[in-house]
Amino acid sequence: MDGRAPRSRGALAALLAGAGLAGCLCLALGLWQVQRLAWKEALIEQVERQVAAPAVDAPGPADWAALQRATDEYRPVRAIGRFDHARETLVAATTALGSGYWVMTPLRTTAGHWLLVNRGFVPPDQRAAEGRAPGHPEAEVVVEGLLRFSEPGGALLRSNAPDTDRWYSRDVAAIAIARGLGAAPVAPYFVDARATPGTESAWPRPGLTVLRFSNNHRVYAATWFTLALMAFGALAYVVVDERRLRRQPPLPE
Numbered sequence: 001m002d003g004r005a006p007r008s009r010g011a012l013a014a015l016l017a018g019a020g021l022a023g024c025l026c027l028a029l030g031l032w033q034v035q036r037l038a039w040k041e042a043l044i045e046q047v048e049r050q051v052a053a054p055a056v057d058a059p060g061p062a063d064w065a066a067l068q069r070a071t072d073e074y075r076p077v078r079a080i081g082r083f084d085h086a087r088e089t090l091v092a093a094t095t096a097l098g099s100g101y102w103v104m105t106p107l108r109t110t111a112g113h114w115l116l117v118n119r120g121f122v123p124p125d126q127r128a129a130e131g132r133a134p135g136h137p138e139a140e141v142v143v144e145g146l147l148r149f150s151e152p153g154g155a156l157l158r159s160n161a162p163d164t165d166r167w168y169s170r171d172v173a174a175i176a177i178a179r180g181l182g183a184a185p186v187a188p189y190f191v192d193a194r195a196t197p198g199t200e201s202a203w204p205r206p207g208l209t210v211l212r213f214s215n216n217h218r219v220y221a222a223t224w225f226t227l228a229l230m231a232f233g234a235l236a237y238v239v240v241d242e243r244r245l246r247r248q249p250p251l252p253e
Contacts, residue, residue, distance in 0.1 A: 006245040015238050023231035030224035037217035047074045047211060055144050060111055061185050069149050074211070077191060078144045081109035083117070085129060085138075087179040091167040092155075095121050095208045103204040104170060104190065106181055107143060114181045116172055116190040117143055120204030145191040146209055 007015070055076040059067060083105045090101035100123040107115045151169035154160040158168040162178040176186040195207025 004245060007242060012238070012242055016235060019231050019235035019238065023228050023235060026224045026228035026231055030221050030228060033217045033221035033224060037215070037221060040215045040217055044215065046070075050074050051076065051146065051211060058109075058115060058147070058187070058191065059189075061113055061187075064188050067149075067189065072147055072189075073149050074209075075147045076144065076194075077147050078142060079107060079109050079115050079117075079191065080140060080142050081107040081115070082138070082140055083107055083119075087181070088119075088129060089165075089167055089175050089179060090122075090127060091170050092158075093121055095210075097121055097205065097208070098123060100124055101127060102170065104175060106176075106179060107141075108184070110140070113185040113187060114176065115143075115187045116170070116175060117145065118148070118170065118190055118192045118206075120193060120199070120202075120206035121208050122203045122205070126203045143191060143193055144196075145193040145206070148190050148192050148209075150188060150190065 051074055053076055055078045058077040058079040059072075084107075085105060087106050089104040091104055093100055093102045100121055103119045103122055104116050105119050107117050109115055148170070150172035152171045152173065153169060154171070155168040160167050160169060160171055160174055162174055165178070167175070170190055172186065172188060172190055176182065192209040193206040195205075199206050
C-alpha cells in the first residue's frame with residue numbers, strides 16, 4: 001500500500017482524455033511531418049533536375065497563364081533584348097557576400113514585352129548606378145538565368161514601400177507599376193541571371209541564387225513521434241496505476 005486512494009471517475013477520465021488527446025495530436029503532427037518530408041525531398045530532386053537542364057526561351061505572354069511554381073520555378077531560360085538601366089530597382093538582399101541589394105533591371109525583349117532580370121548582387125558601396133557603368137550593357141544582350149516567381153508584399157515584418165523606393169522582396173507587379181512599365185506587357189516572373197565568364201568580380205554579381213532548401217522534417221517527425229510515445233506511455237501508466245490502486249485493500253477510516 002502506498003497510502004493513495006483510487007482516483008475519482010472524473011479525475012481519471014480527465015487524465016486519460018488529456019493523455020490520449022495529446023498522444024493523438026503529436027502522432028498526427030508526426031505523420032504530417034513525414035508527408036512534408038516526402039514533399040520536400042521531391043521538390044529538391046525536381047529543382048536539381050530542372051537547374052541542370054538546358055535553357056529554353058523564356059515564356060512569352062501566351063504561356064504566362066499556364067506557369068506553375070511546382071513545375072516551372074528554377075527552370076533555366078533565355079531572353080534577348082535591351083536593358084533599361086534608368087529604371088532599375090534595388091531590392092534588399094543578404095547573400096554569401098554579405099548584405100546589400102539585388103539589382104532588378106527591366107529588359108525590353110525582342111518579342112516586345114518587359115522582363116525583370118535580377119542581374120545580381122551589389123554591396124552598399126556599389127548602390128549608385130554611376131559607379132557601375134562598365135557593368136551596364138547598352139547593346140542587345142542574351143540573358144540566361146533561372147525563372148523565379150514573383151515575391152509579392154515584402155519580407156517578414158518589412159513591407160515593400162514603393163512610395164519611398166524601399167524594396168524587401170522582388171515583387172514583379174509592384175516594381176513594374178513603380179517604374180512605369182505598363183506601356184507593354186510585363187512578365188509575371190523574373191529571371192535570376194546566371195554567372196558567366198568575366199562576371200566573377202563584376203558588379204552586379206550574378207549567379208548567387210540560393211538553391212539550398214532546409215529539410216528538417218525528419219527531425220521534426222522524430223520529435224513529434226517521441227512526444228506521442230511519451231503521451232501514450234503516460235496514459236498506460238495511469239491505467240496500470242489506477243488498476244493497482246483499485247485492487248489494494250480500502251484505506252482505514
